[in-house]
Amino acid sequence: MKPFTPFESRLVPMPLDNIDTDQVIPARFLKTTSKEGLDKQLFYDWRYDAQGNPKPDFILNQPQGQNAEILLAGDNFGCGSSREHAPWALTQFGFRAVISTSFADIFTQNSLKNSLLPLIVPADVHAELFALVANQPEARVKVDLASQTLTLPDGKIIEFPVDPFSKTCMLEGVDELGWILKQEPSIAEFEKQMVGTLNTLGA
Amino acid sequence: MKTIIEKVWDSHVVHQQPGAPTLLYIDLHLVHEVTSPQAFAGLRQRGLKVRRPDLTLATADHSIPTTDRNLPILDKIAANQLDQLEQNCRDFGIQCFGVHSSQQGIVHVIGPEYGATQPGMTVCCGDSHTATHGAFGALAFGIGTSEVEQILATQCVLQRKSKTFQVKVDGVLSPGVTAKDIILHLISKIGVGGGTGCVFEYSGSAIRALSMEQRMTVCNMSIEGGARAGMIAPDDATFQYLAGRQFSPKGAEWDAALARWKKLPTDEGAAFDHTLSIDAASIEPMITYGTNPGMGMGITAPLPDPASIADPRERDSMVKALKYMGLEGGKPLLGHPVNVVFIGSCTNSRISDLRSAASILKGRKVNPSVRVMVVPGSQEVKRQAEAEGLPQIFRDAGCDWREPGCSMCIAMNGDMLQPGEYSVSTSNRNFEGRQGKGGRTFLASPLTAAASALSGVVSDVRRIM
Numbered sequence: 179m180k181p182f183t184p185f186e187s188r189l190v191p192m193p194l195d196n197i198d199t200d201q202v203i204p205a206r207f208l209k210t211t212s213k214e215g216l217d218k219q220l221f222y223d224w225r226y227d228a229q230g231n232p233k234p235d236f237i238l239n240q241p242q243g244q245n246a247e248i249l250l251a252g253d254n255f256g257c258g259s260s261r262e263h264a265p266w267a268l269t270q271f272g273f274r275a276v277i278s279t280s281f282a283d284i285f286t287q288n289s290l291k292n293s294l295l296p297l298i299v300p301a302d303v304h305a306e307l308f309a310l311v312a313n314q315p316e317a318r319v320k321v322d323l324a325s326q327t328l329t330l331p332d333g334k335i336i337e338f339p340v341d342p343f344s345k346t347c348m349l350e351g352v353d354e355l356g357w358i359l360k361q362e363p364s365i366a367e368f369e370k371q372m373v374g375t376l377n378t379l380g381a
Numbered sequence: 382m383k384t385i386i387e388k389v390w391d392s393h394v395v396h397q398q399p400g401a402p403t404l405l406y407i408d409l410h411l412v413h414e415v416t417s418p419q420a421f422a423g424l425r426q427r428g429l430k431v432r433r434p435d436l437t438l439a440t441a442d443h444s445i446p447t448t449d450r451n452l453p454i455l456d457k458i459a460a461n462q463l464d465q466l467e468q469n470c471r472d473f474g475i476q477c478f479g480v481h482s483s484q485q486g487i488v489h490v491i492g493p494e495y496g497a498t499q500p501g502m503t504v505c506c507g508d509s510h511t512a513t514h515g516a517f518g519a520l521a522f523g524i525g526t527s528e529v530e531q532i533l534a535t536q537c538v539l540q541r542k543s544k545t546f547q548v549k550v551d552g553v554l555s556p557g558v559t560a561k562d563i564i565l566h567l568i569s570k571i572g573v574g575g576g577t578g579c580v581f582e583y584s585g586s587a588i589r590a591l592s593m594e595q596r597m598t599v600c601n602m603s604i605e606g607g608a609r610a611g612m613i614a615p616d617d618a619t620f621q622y623l624a625g626r627q628f629s630p631k632g633a634e635w636d637a638a639l640a641r642w643k644k645l646p647t648d649e650g651a652a653f654d655h656t657l658s659i660d661a662a663s664i665e666p667m668i669t670y671g672t673n674p675g676m677g678m679g680i681t682a683p684l685p686d687p688a689s690i691a692d693p694r695e696r697d698s699m700v701k702a703l704k705y706m707g708l709e710g711g712k713p714l715l716g717h718p719v720n721v722v723f724i725g726s727c728t729n730s731r732i733s734d735l736r737s738a739a740s741i742l743k744g745r746k747v748n749p750s751v752r753v754m755v756v757p758g759s760q761e762v763k764r765q766a767e768a769e770g771l772p773q774i775f776r777d778a779g780c781d782w783r784e785p786g787c788s789m790c791i792a793m794n795g796d797m798l799q800p801g802e803y804s805v806s807t808s809n810r811n812f813e814g815r816q817g818k819g820g821r822t823f824l825a826s827p828l829t830a831a832a833s834a835l836s837g838v839v840s841d842v843r844r845i846m
Contacts (some may be wrong), residue, residue: 183672193694194431194694194695194697194698194701195694195695195698196573196574196673196698198812200810200812200813200814200815201812201813201814204814204818205791205792205793205815206792206793206818208415208416208443208444209415209444209456209459209793210456210458210791211418211419211422211461214416222511223408223813223818227818228800228818230427237502247441252694252698253574253694254573254574254577254607254715257507257573257574257575257607257673258604258673258810258812259509259810260416260507260508260509260524260607261415261416261418261525262419262525262526262527265525280574280577281577282574282577282607282693283543283577283578283607283609284509284523284524284525284604284609287524287525287528288525288526291527291528291700292527293527322695335803341402342400343400343401343402354539355423355427355531355534355535356526357406357528357533358512358534358535358537358539359533359534361404361535361537362535364395364396365395365404365406365432365536365537368395368406369406369536372406373636374637375641376408377408377436377497377499377502377628377630377637377638377639378435379435379436379437379438379476379497379628380435380628381618
């Protein structure tokens with residue numbers, strides 16, 4: 179993982195609540211055994227018609243949806259399936275943050291492990307951002323994970339919450355598995371205590 | 382005083398460093414073909430082994446065809462994924478109920494069926510419906526592929542403690558109302574984000590009265606209410622279900638396990654972060670009308686009218702959902718034509734679900750305009766159904782009886798709706814395109830699905846019971 183650095187970007191508005199991961203990437207694309215090439219399948223059924231032609235009314239097919247790094251979505255983004263293919267597809271397309279009032283639990287975990295920031299803002303700020311992008315589509319906001327701040331074009335600074343552990347991992351570009359592997363003595367000790375109660379499957 | 386949620390959590394804490402999430406030990410790791418290949422690839426890249434293959438069990442379910450298993454798999458991409466699962470399991474020493482195994486089935490059906498899922502365990506799988514296993518008093522939650530890799534390598538996962546949410550269902554269900562209707566009712570009340578950050582504990586007399594299979598149906602859809610897990614305290618029904626199963630403890634180990642399991646129920650007076658009470662008698666047979674499982678209602682109710690929703694984004698979401706579904710607000714859903722009925726999925730493909738559907742279909746014919754697919758949850762369910770003569774009842778009625786798998790719940794294997802088609806489905810998700818691009822899903826119980834198969838329209842099973 180690359181360290182997560184501060185950045186500035188336009189917003190790609192998707193003003194719908196409860197966008198589920200089946201929309202982010204439809205299940206028929208999950209037959210792959212690779213993590214690569216998923217950007218083409220991002221929001222596929224909203225993005226393309228039955229013939230595979232881009233639907234002009236969908237935001238990712240409009241100039242506003244190009245070369246921007248922040249998705250601005252409705253409440254409870256990422257609900258449903260646990261597929262990590264959702265953050266893989268979002269990051270491969272170029273997104274580095276999704277802004278919403280809330281995110282589904284599994285999506286949050288998956289995103290933080292893939293350098294995609296699920297950025298939570300209060301409802302009033304959320305509404306303000308949608309109004310901003312409606313009035314000034316070119317407006318850019320600044321995301322700084324280290325200070326946990328979102329800076330609006332008028333200089334207003336919004337603080338956002340993030341799990342401190344995940345924040346460190348993202349800023350330093352280290353993954354969790356490396357950290358867990360270092361806890362080997364604790365794991366071995368736990369297993370020693372659990373001998374006789376762990377139910378082995380006799381493989 | 383602790384809830385069952387806290388008891389199971391506390392007994393699996395491996396390491397707690399200030400500021401860091403808890404390192405939690407996982408007793409049972411279930412693996413399937415879709416969310417594991419990239420995790421095994423990660424292990425190979427890092428030169429790691431699977432730490433506890435003896436606590437890991439794999440099966441093929443998501444992309445597996447439900448046609449004759451002796452036929453070659455035509456979808457080469459799916460075939461490759463299924464091959465990779467079996468190869469990965471061979472390479473890393475994991476027991477795998479693969480494509481040709483007599484124990485193959487949906488991962489959330491086989492875990493309990495073979496006694497691998499037990500009270501007090503932590504259970505993980507790269508699948509959001511892992512919540513199912515909570516029916517046994519296990520803390521069971523879905524994970525992503527990075528976490529699959531973490532558990533394969535270390536048998537541990539990093540987690541923050543969830544909030545506790547008590548869902549108390551008291552009273553007696555009316556005839557024609559099932560476990561599926563309890564959970565659809567709950568989700569319609571709290572919405573698909575209502576349980577975010579929480580683990581549910583289902584309790585109350587109506588939950589106690591459910592069989593283990595019915596409890597699995599309830600816990601299965603906890604994730605559709607936003608909760609990562611849903612638990613039910615183990616009781617005699619749980620212990621009777623588990624006794625004698627393949628992976629259940631035996632002899633003195635059984636006695637010791639039983640003594641541990643009996644200490645799991647929530648202590649009297651333990652506090653929950655949230656509590657919700659539901660009167661079982663107030664629940665009607667439920668059906669969803671929209672594009673998420675929270676968009677559900679009693680089957681006799683009229684569709685919601687977007688004009689009556691004040692919040693603009695909420696109204697737009699409802700307008701978009703009804704437009705996708707080709708429905709008009711304010712109208713009834715009863716009597717709406719149906720093209721396909723799907724009876725199956727990790728929610729409703731167990732033997733009692735099939736018996737329930739068969740009780741309605743026996744001696745009757747499905748409407749010729751409807752394609753009806755019955756997909757047992759596992760080879761074991763299939764064998765039991767065959768022993769009871771259920772396939773004949775389904776075939777005589779005009780249904781298609783198929784091989785086990787996730788099938789049209791997720792439409793990865795060729796079983797799918799055509800654009801614009803309507804299904805009444807016993808599965809768990811009615812998201813846009815979930816059952817096939819452009820397909821439209823009404824979620825309901827096996828009873829409602831069977832009644833709708835007979836009439837060819839959305840039907841109230843109580844009228845023919």
